[in-house]
Amino acid sequence: xDYDAIAEYIKRNNIRRILVQAPDGLKPLYLCIHRVLSGxxxxxxxxxxxxxxxxxxxxxxxxxxxxxxxxxxxxEYPFLHxxxxxxxxxxxxxxxxxxxxKLMDDLADHLKSLNAQNIGLVASIQHTHSLEQLAEELExxxxxxxxxxxxxxxxxxGQIIGCDYTSAIAIEDFVDxxxxxxxxxxxxxxxxLSMSEKKVLGLDPYTGKIWDAQGEARRILAKRYxxxxxLANKGFxxxxxxxxxxxxxxxxxxxxxxEEYAKKKSICVYKIVSEELTEDRLIAIDNALALDIYVxxxxxxxxxxxxxxxxxxxxxxxxxxxLFTKDYTYRYPW
Amino acid sequence: xDYDAIAEYIKRNNIRRILVQAPDGLKPLYLCIHRVLSGxxxxxxxxxxxxxxxxxxxxxxxxxxxxxxxxxxxxEYPFLHxxxxxxxxxxxxxxxxxxxxKLMDDLADHLKSLNAQNIGLVASIQHTHSLEQLAEELExxxxxxxxxxxxxxxxxxGQIIGCDYTSAIAIEDFVDxxxxxxxxxxxxxxxxLSMSEKKVLGLDPYTGKIWDAQGEARRILAKRYxxxxxLANKGFxxxxxxxxxxxxxxxxxxxxxxEEYAKKKSICVYKIVSEELTEDRLIAIDNALALDIYVxxxxxxxxxxxxxxxxxxxxxxxxxxxLFTKDYTYRYPW
Numbered sequence: 001x002d003y004d005a006i007a008e009y010i011k012r013n014n015i016r017r018i019l020v021q022a023p024d025g026l027k028p029l030y031l032c033i034h035r036v037l038s039g040x041x042x043x044x045x046x047x048x049x050x051x052x053x054x055x056x057x058x059x060x061x062x063x064x065x066x067x068x069x070x071x072x073x074x075x076e077y078p079f080l081h082x083x084x085x086x087x088x089x090x091x092x093x094x095x096x097x098x099x100x101x102k103l104m105d106d107l108a109d110h111l112k113s114l115n116a117q118n119i120g121l122v123a124s125i126q127h128t129h130s131l132e133q134l135a136e137e138l139e140x141x142x143x144x145x146x147x148x149x150x151x152x153x154x155x156x157x158g159q160i161i162g163c164d165y166t167s168a169i170a171i172e173d174f175v176d177x178x179x180x181x182x183x184x185x186x187x188x189x190x191x192x193l194s195m196s197e198k199k200v201l202g203l204d205p206y207t208g209k210i211w212d213a214q215g216e217a218r219r220i221l222a223k224r225y226x227x228x229x230x231l232a233n234k235g236f237x238x239x240x241x242x243x244x245x246x247x248x249x250x251x252x253x254x255x256x257x258x259e260e261y262a263k264k265k266s267i268c269v270y271k272i273v274s275e276e277l278t279e280d281r282l283i284a285i286d287n288a289l290a291l292d293i294y295v296x297x298x299x300x301x302x303x304x305x306x307x308x309x310x311x312x313x314x315x316x317x318x319x320x321x322x323l324f325t326k327d328y329t330y331r332y333p334w
Numbered sequence: 335x336d337y338d339a340i341a342e343y344i345k346r347n348n349i350r351r352i353l354v355q356a357p358d359g360l361k362p363l364y365l366c367i368h369r370v371l372s373g374x375x376x377x378x379x380x381x382x383x384x385x386x387x388x389x390x391x392x393x394x395x396x397x398x399x400x401x402x403x404x405x406x407x408x409x410e411y412p413f414l415h416x417x418x419x420x421x422x423x424x425x426x427x428x429x430x431x432x433x434x435x436k437l438m439d440d441l442a443d444h445l446k447s448l449n450a451q452n453i454g455l456v457a458s459i460q461h462t463h464s465l466e467q468l469a470e471e472l473e474x475x476x477x478x479x480x481x482x483x484x485x486x487x488x489x490x491x492g493q494i495i496g497c498d499y500t501s502a503i504a505i506e507d508f509v510d511x512x513x514x515x516x517x518x519x520x521x522x523x524x525x526x527l528s529m530s531e532k533k534v535l536g537l538d539p540y541t542g543k544i545w546d547a548q549g550e551a552r553r554i555l556a557k558r559y560x561x562x563x564x565l566a567n568k569g570f571x572x573x574x575x576x577x578x579x580x581x582x583x584x585x586x587x588x589x590x591x592x593e594e595y596a597k598k599k600s601i602c603v604y605k606i607v608s609e610e611l612t613e614d615r616l617i618a619i620d621n622a623l624a625l626d627i628y629v630x631x632x633x634x635x636x637x638x639x640x641x642x643x644x645x646x647x648x649x650x651x652x653x654x655x656x657l658f659t660k661d662y663t664y665r666y667p668w
Contacts, residue, residue: 019607024618024621024622027618027619027621027622027623028621028622028623030604030622030623031622031623034604042605043605044577044605044606044607045604045605045606045607045619045623046606046607046608047576047606047607047608047611047615047616047618047619048607048608048609048615049615049618057607059393059579059609060579060607060609063416063579063584064577064579064607082397242381243378243398245393245394245397245398250397270364270368270379271376271377271378271379272378272379272380272381273353273378273379273380273381273382273391273394273398274380274381274382275382275393275394275609275610276609276610277381281381281382281383282381284358284361284381284383285361285379285381287358287361287362288358288361288362288364288365289361289362289364289365289379
């Protein structure tokens with residue numbers, strides 16, 4: 001983190017109140033911020049989850065009258081519906097990582113077993129800085145690594161996020177296998193869902209595990225198709241459209257499309273507003289309204305991950321549209 | 335609910351977008367609202383919990399560009415820190431209730447066993463309309479019932495809320511025993527905590543149960559004193575001050591007082607901002623910062639109810655101040 005630049009910004013702009021926000025995994029960085037900036041301005045630390053740069057704490061900042069948000073761990077989100085009324089400093093937090101010789105040898109064996117020569121390399125923001133080195137190591141072992149493109153102005157080369165895979169899509173045609181460098185499974189599964197015919201491997205820099213994201217994505221797709229086709233057969237007469245209000249998750253145009261489809265079939269629509277959609281919030285709504293299905297228009301991953309076990313169908317907008325168009329091509333993210 | 339008045343308001347003010355919010359227990363009223371108002375305006379239903387009129391969905395309304403909030407189940411909160419920038423229609427939801435003869439006889443026996451003659455009657459907003467009848471029935475049985483005062487302009491006579499008991503305090507000197515008509519234990523325990531020397535009974539209209547709120551409050555106080563005195567002996571060197579941002583729960587002056595006390599003893603203060611303080615949010619913060627104690631400045635009940643089992647001390651502002659003043663009088667609500 002470039003503390004000098006932040007301190008300089010505070011001084012130059014005469015900042016008195018700062019709201020700091022970070023995803024839970026990076027909240028320990030609050031300690032570093034406090035050590036360096038305490039005394040230079042009043043510091044407030046958000047306890048909220050922060051799932052991405054779509055999830056700016058603008059409401060918190062407004063109420064506190066903070067003059068700047070320090071947003072840790074993400075680059076600026078290009079699809080914000082609401083232009084922030086106060087400045088946001090995006091502070092990516094990179095993980096320092098050097099792959100071991102053993103890991104690289106294992107990876108090379110794995111790729112050879114897949115007959116892969118052209119390897120597409122992408123990463124979550126924490127790991128984009130390691131892609132160059134990963135590419136070098138793969139080159140040494142006779143592969144042709146291709147780092148993903150720079151998807152938009154403020155992002156890093158090869159960066160993917162939960163709802164944007166353009167850095168990978170740009171190189172898709174030249175690639176035999178994608179390798180996603182990211183902690184956990186979230187990013188690699190997202191990429192595999194967005195291009196279900198392409199082989200996608202995950203490489204977790206924290207555990208050193210190499211895993212088959214395409215396989216996992218296929219299991220998810222099987223479940224999703226089961227939910228959608230059952231519903232297409234059975235029909236439904238009411239839908240709860242969940243509208244997320246985070247600055248990058250409010251998508252009124254999609255809400256409108258969903259309503260229009262429902263109207264044509266005289267399906268009853270309830271528009272449900274959500275600051276933070278968790279299972280207990282959906283239970284509270286369903287206890288009260290007992291609707292047939294729910295469509296989540298905020299983050300396209302909520303239906304697939306957090307709420308995939310809900311006792312009623314919870315769909316992405318694309319899955320909902322399938323019910324009407326009967327075009328069963330899976331579209332992710334949408 | 336006076337649907338005609340709402341429909342009239344919509345028409346007169348040319349309202350096109352409405353945000354409806356209700357506590358979880360009253361969310362089924364969304365169905366009634368929908369039946370009556372659908373087609374007259376665009377309706378949006380909040381999935382958020384809504385703990386009181388301190389908890390207005392102003393952020394949700396702003397982002398949706400709603401022109402009015404229908405706030406179900408509470409009367410206007412008199413201590414809002416933020417003046418709502420859009421109109422809020424407060425729609426109390428009263429529960430129709432007639433006490434059975436058996437319940438009244440049981441209650442009379444109970445009160446006689448306590449040698450109580452002057453019975454203070456207060457209720458949560460859902461039940462204030464039943465206080466008159468309850469008073470009549472008590473009078474018939476030879477008691478002197480006294481309905482609590484009207485605590486502020488927009489409240490009902492005898493109404494108490496989680497953080498305001500002035501309707502009871504106004505009649506305290508004339509009362510032998512308080513009877514709190516409310517579902518669950520929340521309101522009666524609050525009253526008992528606010529006046530620990532007065533006998534307080536709860537009467538739950540849903541279950542017909544009469545119970546000893548003073549006894550429960552004493553058990554809670556024993557726990558609280560144990561936490562506070564242990565901490566006073568052991569000392570602490572860091573504190574997380576949790577700042578709630580709901581319109582009626584943002585109390586910057588209390589935050590300032592807490593900071594000032596800490597400064598005098600060189601205790602390190604982290605100001606933690608919270609939209610909705612749940613145990614998992616406090617865990618996320620404590621995992622990152624590992625502070626010695628937390629003080630919740632938003633709702634005074636969070637430390638006592640929701641977070642009373644947390645693995646580190648979570649205090650109310652009044653309990654925190656005890657640690658410095660060594661005045662161990664219990665002050666609730668504060």
